């Protein structure tokens with residue numbers, strides 16, 4: 009943690025000069041978002057960023073956080089960089105691989121057993137390279153980050169889409185792919201499209217059943233799942249200042265559901281109180297000293313429409329509790345309209361399970377508010393009708409709420425406490441159901457409710473609400489119940505109402521924990537051995553990719569001419585393949601199996617030019633590789649759209665594909681190809697796509713004079729002896745050309761380390 013404090017001091021030290029320079033250059037007051045972004049520009053990049061003269065800007069994030077599923081490939085790649093330690097403070101969190109089935113203790117033991125090789129690898133690689141390691145059971149990445157690492161005015165990237173949770177403590181925190189995490193840990197800059205700015209002005213104050221969750225449920229209804237795309241959402245106003253830091257975290261967390269790059273609140277007394285409550289008074293003191301830099305300028309907040317691209321007004325005093333769903337988090341229903349919506353749409357009224365917790369809603373305040381409802385069930389003689397589960401976000405919260413009696417309260421109404429992990433939120437839920445074909449309803453305090461997300465069952469109608477509303481519904485067992493207005497019949501046959509929830513923002517006796525589950529890295533990791541079994545099917549150490557041979561590339565075989573959409577899912581499918589995301593050779597067996605072959609309109613069936621037979625894409629490519637023959641993939645428009653999954657670039661590289669020639673690239677995939685030392689080129693004339701024939705031998709000419717902005721030439725040698733030749737474009741800058749020549753960006757870093 010001392011490491012972090014020094015780092016935070018350095019960040020704050022440069023705030024004044026950076027913000028002054030930005031105000032001068034832009035000639036206007038600044039939003040908080042701009043202040044943080046400008047304070048994290050890499051050197052030499054500022055002018056273009058101030059003028060918004062470029063789309064993509066290089067930043068230097070302060071830290072990296074990774075969850076266990078995505079950390080594997082990020083760290084396997086990082087090992088290639090040859091650095092003795094990560095360049096910025098980084099942590100790994102074991103939360104995604106624990107399946108909820110019976111209860112916390114049993115489920116955790118099972119997970120440790122079946123995932124031991126992954127955990128051993130992550131633990132040893134963290135130990136060696138200076139990363140903090142949070143063991144299975146320690147908690148969910150975003151809750152642990154909020155409790156330990158987030159700080160106002162900082163910038164973090166995390167390999168999980170709900171990384172923006174740290175915006176609750178005033179941090180620009182953005183979800184990225186493993187390749188980006190690897191780059192930042194290796195000391196490379198990180199590129200972000202300069203975002204649009206959406207301001208949300210919160211007035212008034214929450215009361216009664218309304219909670220911070222209802223703010224984001226309402227915002228999701230306004231902006232929909234796409235409305236935040238490419239934008240950072242900045243919350244401000246007296247209403248924002250009235251929300252607890254963890255409540256702010258809930259709002260920022262679920263901002264991922266509107267597609268926002270991230271969401272953020274300005275530094276205020278609630279954040280200071282949370283920092284002090286979580287043993288970080290030293291950080292609160294540092295933040296207090298630069299507090300004016302850690303919020304937007306007054307002029308911005310008094311005339312927000314002049315400075316934000318869009319402004320939304322929400323009066324917290326008038327905000328109703330919301331229930332969103334089913335199947336999408338932006339279908340927002342104020343509680344007063346929800347029962348009618350359930351009846352009119354024919355959604356199953358009987359509620360089968362209520363689930364509270366997750367990284368979105370498992371703060372002390374959340375648990376105490378939900379427990380205040382649960383306790384009433386016991387006190388008022390009500391029997392809980394639905395199953396009810398509780399997922400604490402971290403061991404710190406779990407230990408503290410157990411000490412304060414809340415877990416006991418939940419257990420008294422039949423609640424099952426699950427491990428401090430993602431569990432049902434990510435579908436790691438062995439749900440007990442007698443008939444999966446039955447349409448059924450569940451309600452959670454999580455963030456996502458797409459079909460099959462929680463239990464893999466398309467018949468499950470999942471709704472999202474605050475933990476206290478979920479608890480009230482679980483007691484009632486009926487989705488047409490409105491806890492604000494309706495009565496329930498208790499065991500004595502009396503009509504009783506639930507009182508409004510009461511919560512406590514921070515534990516009166518302070519947080520407590522016996523073993524938070526943290527493993528600090530070795531002071532000197534040079535002697536630590538990274539544990540990867542050579543026989544593992546889930547993990548495989550990487551070998552550096554070969555450098556360019558220094559000549560034009562000739563005689564390539566066409567692996568596939570992909571027709572139509574070819575997303576990263578078509579290139580590297582998810583689902584059952586995810587278990588191999590730490591094993592490049594095994595996951596490469598899914599390479600391009602979803603792409604449609606132009607010549608036979610079939611997926612995963614291409615002509616092997618060595619045998620003349622049609623076979624699966626990966627097997628065909630392996631045959632070429634075994635025979636020392638390079639190949640090329642040809643594709644259509646926007647090739648590689650979708651996720652930032654680095655496997656989609658690494659797999660073809662690993663199996664010996666030399667170039668990807670397409671009509672156009674999705675930008676992130678194009679960058680990922682460059683980082684892996686692949687050649688990504690585009691037709692100058694898209695009609696040349698039609699000239700590529702199945703049996704062609706293909707040359708790429710001009711590589712010995714490879715230079716920014718200079719076209720290359722592709723020569724097609726057709727089977728009938730004729731030839732076609734045409735220019736192709738590329739977007740490699742000088743640095744990226746060096747990546748290509750070296751066989752990948754990490755090869756260059758490794759060379760520099762050893763220089």
Ligand code: SF4
Nearest residue numbers: 170366367430433434
């Ligand atoms: S609890 Fe859910 S939303 Fe949070 S990190 Fe885990 S899977 Fe993602």
